[in-house]
Ligand code: SF4
């Protein structure tokens with residue numbers, strides 16, 4: 230007789246879900262979906278060992294488990310904390326979590342410049358979204374932000390360290406996707422920085438993926454930089470027969486020109502499959518690709534402006550009064566859009 234699969238029952242913001250033992254709170258929340266999913270600036274499900282650096286995913290564990298119902302004494306990083314059977318977690322329904330997230334965003338912005346109007350990542354930057362949602366109107370930081378010169382890493386990628394939030398994602402990409410790791414984080418504390426050790430060019434078939442995983446505008450595509458604002462482009466999913474990767478990409482069109490090629494991103498902003506540098510940098514003609522469909526864009530993204538997607542609240546929010554209260558602002562916007 231087949232063994233019955235063990236599942237842990239967890240409740241996140243009042244919504245129950247059953248997940249396999251060993252699942253993190255963040256991934257359990259992702260199985261539910263919608264606004265109760267904590268933001269993640271450093272965790273990346275496709276990169277082993279990622280997470281635990283940025284603290285944006287903090288949640289409150291109000292009940293540890295069925296066996297030991299005591300709450301956890303402090304907020305925990307949901308990307309690194311695994312679920313227990315009977316656990317009760319609060320995210321957007323906890324004022325304590327929202328307050329802590331505000332603090333984390335303030336810390337992340339201590340050294341990050343507010344140069345969104347000139348940053349290539351504007352419109353698809355997770356830190357920009359977070360600071361709109363949780364940021365203060367003015368900084369309380371009285372010292373000068375740390376600054377660095379821009380560095381060209383190879384011919385196609387530029388590193389602007391001023392914007393780096395030290396999430397380590399690009400380091401994991403280089404470690405796990407390429408043959409020779411040639412870059413990493415050197416220095417400690419405020420002196421930490423991404424370095425290519427003697428500015429060695431990162432040269433590998435998959436190194437372009439550091440651009441896709443970077444949550445801010447620290448690593449950008451030199452073949453696209455300053456060509457256009459992302460909300461003026463039209464993303465279209467396409468594929469080609471590529472000997473190196475799956476060849477499944479998103480083409481970003483302006484008129485008839487393909488301005489850039491990226492991996493396809495899922496609802497959590499993570500690439501579905503890593504793509505090779507030939508697909509990303511060398512094949513920018515429509516004739517290279519078989520077009521599929523307009524790429525789905527999150528309704529909250531500025532890229533969706535002018536794309537006329539219907540605004541629909543996720544069902545988990547529509548059905549849950551507690552969540553509706555926590556989402557008052559979003560509900561008000563829905564009403565305006567009706
Ligand atoms: S460059 Fe980008 S991906 Fe790399 S650590 Fe900094 S923020 Fe993270």
Ligand code: FES
Nearest residue numbers: 281283284286308
């Ligand atoms: S996503 Fe959990 S600590 Fe960064």
